[in-house]
Amino acid sequence: NAGVTQTPKFRVLKTGQSMTLLCAQDMNHEYMYWYRQDPGMGLRLIHYSVGEGTTAKGEVPDGYNVSRLKKQNFLLGLESAAPSQTSVYFCASSYESNQPQHFGDGTRLSIL
């Protein structure tokens, strides 16, 4: 039982490049989330999804897009990476919105 799997684990990009972070969960959870963690800032919600085919904005959505074409996958896209997007990105999922979330191990992204 893998839980929540994030790929890649590390990535270095140049400013202006694009990339997609993949999150996969095998727990049949309806809800999925993308967070970023920055030093001294805790976890901030970027986008989330309440089910297959749905997405919604979180606290810090600018510069990111997401898609939930399949229930088990939640993709986070950076169309034109900026140094301010250097961060550790965490994906999480939960069965219901009021249930504790299960987190992946994170993707460390550096934008040069």
Place this chain on the structure above:
Amino acid sequence: DQQVKQNSPSLSVQEGRISILNCDYTNSMFDYFLWYKKYPAEGPTFLISISSIKDKNEDGRFTVFLNKSAKHLSLHIVPSQPGDSAVYFCAARGEYRDDKIIFGKGTRLHILP
């Protein structure tokens, strides 16, 4: 405006003693509170939660206390063990289905030998 505040960035406790991590919140509509634990290079893992209808919830060495009038909760770890060294995040959410979980900035706990 920070709705969930963990005012101590770090805390050091002797092994075997009690660790007390504190959390304050400003939104009186929060009715469900959680604590997560995070090791380096890993994602946060759920530790314990408490509903606003309770003032205490216990799970083994971990106890969470909620003081709604003071908008304060605390996590007690007794006895503290070396494996408890980690970052602890306090989190809270409102009562409605669409309410999101709001995380604090975290407290790094060091258990000293």
